[in-house]
Amino acid sequence: MAIPPEARYENKTLKPARDLPLKEGESVIIEIKRPVSDQMYGILATDKKNADIIIEMDGWD
Numbered sequence: 001m002a003i004p005p006e007a008r009y010e011n012k013t014l015k016p017a018r019d020l021p022l023k024e025g026e027s028v029i030i031e032i033k034r035p036v037s038d039q040m041y042g043i044l045a046t047d048k049k050n051a052d053i054i055i056e057m058d059g060w061d
Contacts, residue, residue, distance in 0.1 A: 014030070
């Protein structure tokens with residue numbers, strides 16, 4: 001069963017954004033994925049004006 005919750009990394013610990021249907025002490029396998037915006041940071045070289053135009057485009061949801 002796959003559960004794709006979001007989590008925040010704080011003080012060397014992953015903290016889920018919501019409760020997980022797990023038993024205490026249960027082992028799981030975790031796959032780390034960063035948001036696309038984080039993966040793309042620094043790849044596109046542009047000025048602020050064009051960056052603002054791109055950000056305001058429809059279709060980012």
